[in-house]
Amino acid sequence: MAKLCVGDLVLMVAQGSDPSWSPESSADPHPAIGFLASCEHAVPSSGIVHRAAGVETLTQTEALEPKSVLPCVFRVEAVLNKEDIVRVDLQRKLDSRALENEMAYKGYGTEVKLGQCIRLVHYHTNQVLCINVNERGVKSFTMKIGFESPHTFNAACDVPAREQWLDSWLEVQAPVKTKMDGDTVLIEDVVHLYSARWERYLDVATSRLQESILDVVAGKDKTRWQLVPFANHEPSVPALRGGDILRFCHVESEHVLELASDVLALTSRVTSNALWAVEPLHAKWGGKAIALDVFQLRHVATGKLLAISANAPLCVSASSTDNGPATFFKLASKHGGSSTTFHIQHEESGVWLCGVAGNDDATIPLHCCRTVRDSDVFRVHLPSATEVFVLLDVLFTKHQFARHCAQLQRVPNVDLLAFQDVQPLEICLRAVHNVLREHPSLKFILWDQSVLASLLDNFAAILHTHQGVYQRHAELRTCVRALCFLIKDYVTDDPTSQRTIHPYLPMLQDLLGANEA
Numbered sequence: 001m002a003k004l005c006v007g008d009l010v011l012m013v014a015q016g017s018d019p020s021w022s023p024e025s026s027a028d029p030h031p032a033i034g035f036l037a038s039c040e041h042a043v044p045s046s047g048i049v050h051r052a053a054g055v056e057t058l059t060q061t062e063a064l065e066p067k068s069v070l071p072c073v074f075r076v077e078a079v080l081n082k083e084d085i086v087r088v089d090l091q092r093k094l095d096s097r098a099l100e101n102e103m104a105y106k107g108y109g110t111e112v113k114l115g116q117c118i119r120l121v122h123y124h125t126n127q128v129l130c131i132n133v134n135e136r137g138v139k140s141f142t143m144k145i146g147f148e149s150p151h152t153f154n155a156a157c158d159v160p161a162r163e164q165w166l167d168s169w170l171e172v173q174a175p176v177k178t179k180m181d182g183d184t185v186l187i188e189d190v191v192h193l194y195s196a197r198w199e200r201y202l203d204v205a206t207s208r209l210q211e212s213i214l215d216v217v218a219g220k221d222k223t224r225w226q227l228v229p230f231a232n233h234e235p236s237v238p239a240l241r242g243g244d245i246l247r248f249c250h251v252e253s254e255h256v257l258e259l260a261s262d263v264l265a266l267t268s269r270v271t272s273n274a275l276w277a278v279e280p281l282h283a284k285w286g287g288k289a290i291a292l293d294v295f296q297l298r299h300v301a302t303g304k305l306l307a308i309s310a311n312a313p314l315c316v317s318a319s320s321t322d323n324g325p326a327t328f329f330k331l332a333s334k335h336g337g338s339s340t341t342f343h344i345q346h347e348e349s350g351v352w353l354c355g356v357a358g359n360d361d362a363t364i365p366l367h368c369c370r371t372v373r374d375s376d377v378f379r380v381h382l383p384s385a386t387e388v389f390v391l392l393d394v395l396f397t398k399h400q401f402a403r404h405c406a407q408l409q410r411v412p413n414v415d416l417l418a419f420q421d422v423q424p425l426e427i428c429l430r431a432v433h434n435v436l437r438e439h440p441s442l443k444f445i446l447w448d449q450s451v452l453a454s455l456l457d458n459f460a461a462i463l464h465t466h467q468g469v470y471q472r473h474a475e476l477r478t479c480v481r482a483l484c485f486l487i488k489d490y491v492t493d494d495p496t497s498q499r500t501i502h503p504y505l506p507m508l509q510d511l512l513g514a515n516e517a
Contacts, residue, residue: 007108007233012036037071053145055214115181130168137217242280405458422475
């Protein structure tokens, strides 16, 4: 059995306990509950705008396969001996490069042993799993577990970076006495994850929002976590891998496969709506894609799956509900798993995706063919990791802003709102503004996902529900200013941003005309 190393990609399966189990029983005393995942379910309007850690329950208890690998894949980012964490933290105050040197010493490929501490990073968002000490769990004396963008240690007095760093280290402990500190951790081992700083274990608890949602908290109770392999730490070779996010480029036309407004087509535009996640049918078989492997192709921006129904075998669609054979595809290549060019074949019907190149058409309809053609080869284009991170962050922020606005609309008397009730709106606006300033070349993501239009629509709904509320509520006036600063940097000479803002000019003129704004 393979050893767990730094850089490995794993799925973390939470295990429960069966109180009725006895030694005479053939049942599993610790049945699998679900996968540790980055969740985006709504949270109370209390200043929380980051992703929460939850457990995605199993659809089939006999198979360890998540509904989607996107929220469930984690990278073992680093490993340190538990006594070294405090030493490195203190040394960093004297030498800001101490942490960098320490991490370089224990880089990818370093074996993880029991008693050592690891950091888990969500693979597709590059966010660190850490304890959120400001949010309490449902159980007594518990704290929520969440995800935050990793801070950089540019200054010795960077308190948020230091706190996040200390709160993200989890000691790997064995749940049985037959193993001890120093033993090698193997893939598919079952472990406990322990925060020595807070003397808490990673545990699973029912959410206060819905009983069907399972939160991950830091508490006194111990939940067993099984390490299910997804991909190893070896340097990636130029081949398609399960879990990759990519663009499919039609070689003949040089157009990419796009889903926009529920319409599938091949387009020549550079767009974030052309990003697809290749999800293996068996998640624990992550790694090189080979001929005859069955995959699902999930649209990253909408979460929909590419599908071909039995009723319309020559019509390609995107399904948000069907998770069965209609969404199963094969990526067939003459060169096996080492190739980055494929024909895309539907598993159930056997038809092939194809597109007929026109006379420099910007958009080409996507069709299905019963026979494969050499001209319908698709090439894989891997986007930059930054583009994927920014897209997922922007989508999450847009959804959170809408949720918080909906909560404020239901409040009967907005004058009674406290600062922490309105603060999430300002945080979301600043997050989008930071993306715009730090990644100007990725501004097209804001266009593709209608981010500004969504923010303005939701904010306008609050102002419509509570007439003139921003004039008498200081926190909402702050949000108006943050929105105006965002629009000022967003609207440039490009016609796309100008078209986005044009329908909202009357509302913006009213806001800017008020002295309070």
